[in-house]
Amino acid sequence: MVSTVQNTDVTQKDAERAVVIAVTSHAVFEFGADGDEAYEVGVAFPLMQALKRVNECLLKENPTESLLFDVVLVTTDSQQQQQSSRIISSTRHYGLDVSRFCFSSEEDFVESLLQHKVQLFLSTDRNETSQASQRGVPSALLDQHTASCSSEQLRVLFCGDSIVQPDTGPTPASRQAAQGFSAQLGEMRRAFGMLDSPLSFILVTSRGGRESCSSALQTLRSRGISVDEAYCLAGAPRGPILSLLRPHFLLSDGFSGPEE
Structure with a gap:
């Protein structure tokens, strides 16, 4: 089963022109103890900031630009999905440019990528990137080095x-x-x-x-x-x-x- 929540805090991108990138929530956040506070940031956090900056700069060059990154945050872990409201609030807390939150089972997550017409899937899980690639979704693996990357470029x-x-x-x-x-x-x-x-x-x-x-x-x-x-x-x-x-x-x- 796949559930999608639209982020009403950000402007939705043009479905015909946007470049859709899906990132797993376990790469963006460090899931720790239960609570209401925002999650600690994960290895993909600088990447998320860099994607947002590209969008901001494109719009600065051309306020009507529609070729923008459209980011989908994907959660497949059942325990993490029980904290869906905290994932959404954490994204808003850090001001990340996420258009949609997708919650799916581990068996259905590739279907969710196809459903959202994802053009690049990013995860720290090699098994997930392999599954997506086998189904024709271009994928790339993130690792600990990603955490030290630039957030400005x-x-x-x-x-x-x-x-x-x-x-x-x-x-x-x-x-x-x-x-x-x-x-x-x-x-x-x-x-x-x-x-x-x-x-x-x-x-x-x-x-x-x-x-x-x-x-x-x-x-x-x-x-x-x-x-x-x-x-x-x-x-x-x-x-x-x-x-x-x-x-x-x-x-x-x-x-x-x-x-x-």
Whole structure:
């Protein structure tokens, strides 16, 4: 069973143009002892603030802009759902730009993502991102590093290796959906100048040399995506550079939560 509550505190986004992102509540909040106070913030809190800032900056550039992030907060844990009012009040307490609250069972949560036409699903649970990806919903895994990311700039990392040599795992439908999502991000990015943009793209190729990086850049540009930073690691471990770049999430061509 799926239950949806609309957040009347925020302006609802244009269903035809908005970019729908679903984030699990257990990534946004730390669920602790019972009570009426707001939950402590979780690893995805800076991400939520960064999404809100992109929306605010887009509207500042163009007050009639309709290409905005439309955030759905998803709760699948039955015990957490019993605290639904506290989840909603915590979101309002921190002023997060959440349009809808979706409460569903663990068995039905992917159906809820499809129902809400989610274009990117974010969770700290690898099993959840795997289930969503298998059903054609582009997904990315969040981890503890996300907690140290910027709240002022949304930093998105593209995995160049999967762009040059697409993984055979994602279905053609999910790959097409992922590429469509990336193109929308590219359109958002073009609304801002080169400096002080609230949205930044990073390209990292782990394998191959400059040719692989160049090929990935050309592929992204053909999709309307211009990156702000590009790194060719030529076989070096990706972990150290990621700790410096601190992207909010990583996107492969199928958005399957790539390993470091």
